[in-house]
Structure formats: C-alpha cells, structure tokens
Ligand SMILES: Nc1ncnc2c1ncn2[C@@H]1O[C@H](COP(=O)(O)OP(=O)(O)OP(=O)(O)O)[C@@H](O)[C@H]1O
C-alpha cells in the first residue's frame with residue numbers, strides 16, 4: 001500500500017529511479033570518530049538495492065558506529081563526528097543540509113533491544129504516520145493494519161490494538177518496531193543485532209520476516225516503487241549466511257575499525273580474500 005498523502009519535503013530527491021543494478025547506497029571514505037579519535041575509518045561500501053547485506057566482525061570494530069552514521073543517529077552523540085560521503089539516490093546523506101528527521105523516514109533503524117513507544121500498539125504505528133502527514137484517520141488505520149500484516153503481527157494483536165505495546169513479548173515488540181519503520185515505507189532499513197535479545201523461536205520469526213520484506217515494495221507513491229533494501233549487523237554467522245545476499249566484514253586494524261572485505265555472502269564465507277575473515281568465519285577468532 002502507498003502512503004496516500006506525501007509531504008514533498010520528506011523526499012530526498014525527485015530524480016528518476018536508477019536501474020536496479022545501481023547500488024542504493026555508496027559509502028565513500030566514511031570515518032566515524034569519537035572525541036576526534038577514529039572508531040571506524042575510510043569505509044568504502046556499496047549496498048545493493050533490494051537485497052540484504054550483513055555486517056559482521058568482532059566487537060568494537062565499528063559496525064554500529066558506521067550503521068548509525070547512515071541515518072545520522074551519530075548527530076545525536078556528543079563528541080561524535082563523521083566525515084566522508086554516503087550517497088543515497090544520488091545525494092550525500094551526510095551533507096549538512098540534509099534534514100536528519102526526513103532522512104530517518106527513508107532510512108529506518110532497528111536496535112538490539114526492542115524500543116516500542118510506551119503507548120498502545122495502534123498508536124505506535126499511527127503516531128509516525130500522523131507526524132509524516134497522513135491526515136486521514138481512516139488512512140492511518142488502514143496503513144497501520146497493512147504494516148501489522150507485513151510483519152505477521154495482525155492475527156496476534158488485532159483484538160488488542162489499544163493495549164500497551166509494552167505488554168507484548170520481546171519478539172512481538174521487535175516485530176512491532178519493524179512495522180513502525182516499514183509503515184513509513186523506508187528506502188533502507190538498518191538493523192543492529194535485531195535478534196540478539198530474542199529467543200531462538202523469536203529469532204527465527206524475525207529472520208523469516210526479513211526474507212519476506214526483502215521482496216516488499218517501499219514505494220512512497222505510484223511513481224516511486226522499488227523493493228526494500230536491508231542492512232543487518234549480526235554476531236550470528238549462521239544468521240548472516242541464512243538471510244544475507246551480501247556480507248561486509250569489519251575488523252580492527254592498528255586500533256581502528258575498518259571494513260576489510262565485502263561481496264556475495266557465499267563468496268565471503270567460502271572463499272574469503274582476507275586472512276582475518278578466514279579465521280573469523282572459520283570460528284577461530286572473533
Ligand atoms: N558513544 C561513544 N563514545 C565513545 N566511543 C564510542 C562510542 N560508541 C562507540 N565507541 C567506540 O567506537 C568503537 C566501535 O564501537 P561500535 O559500537 O561501533 O563497535 P561494534 O562493531 O558495533 O561492536 P559490537 O559488536 O560490540 O556492538 C569502540 O572502540 C567503541 O568503544
């Protein structure tokens with residue numbers, strides 16, 4: 001379903017859609033620093049359109065820092081600075097004139113710990129729609145239902161939409177958070193260890209959901225339709241193999257995070273270029 005009312009100010013660009021073979025996002029020399037000290041440096045990475053990219057690597061190698069820069073959450077961290085460029089639809093999302101609030105509508109973020117708003121299930125979805133210009137209550141209700149169906153929650157919660165979202169299980173809360181992001185039809189969904197606080201069953205459900213959303217449409221209106229692109233940070237290598245088309249490996253070299261290799265997941269796991277990757281995916285280090 002498309003958003004019936006589109007606030008033109010929320011669009012990053014009005015240029016025609018590029019071909020599917022063009023990457024959705026191209027990070028060029030992205031460095032994230034805290035207090036002037038680089039945590040992850042010079043990341044060069046292309047995120048393929050409509051696919052799922054995993055980011056893997058040991059703790060502290062800058063996966064979360066890099067991910068957070070892509071929807072400008074890094075703006076909110078005191079002492080954090082980001083340099084380089086991250087081209088999304090031909091525009092640098094790191095540029096100072098990009099409105100981070102509008103950007104976050106196009107680039108959603110899901111965290112390790114589900115963070116639904118302390119309000120009803122219904123309001124968790126309808127509030128962002130209202131804030132983004134969907135004025136009709138009937139449209140908001142329909143779009144909320146569609147998002148709950150998208151994440152497979154509708155049958156589980158349709159009889160208690162007015163109950164607090166905090167009464168849902170952890171796995172249901174995480175799916176609600178994904179619904180809250182996809183209800184705005186983002187171009188890109190960033191997920192930072194979305195399953196690490198969940199049990200194996202809930203984890204499996206989220207993995208299935210990511211695969212289902214993979215073919216989903218993120219069109220904001222009838223002229224702009226393309227499948228959702230997802231980036232998922234995970235420590236679970238089996239999960240990366242199961243869900244990701246592409247994988248980027250981060251490492252710490254000389255005390256700083258770097259992206260050491262990326263490519264098709266099967267290639268990265270079965271025929272890695274870097275010795276660190278070989279040891280890491282072989283379970284010897286990390
Ligand atoms: N808010 C912050 N202030 C200062 N340093 C930070 C901050 N957040 C992260 N760092 C540092 O940046 C580096 C990269 O951290 P980051 O959290 O991005 O790594 P990560 O790969 O996501 O690790 P993990 O797998 O443990 O989540 C680490 O050295 C960390 O201590």
Ligand SMILES: [Mg+2]
Nearest residue numbers: 063064065192
């Ligand atoms: Mg992290």
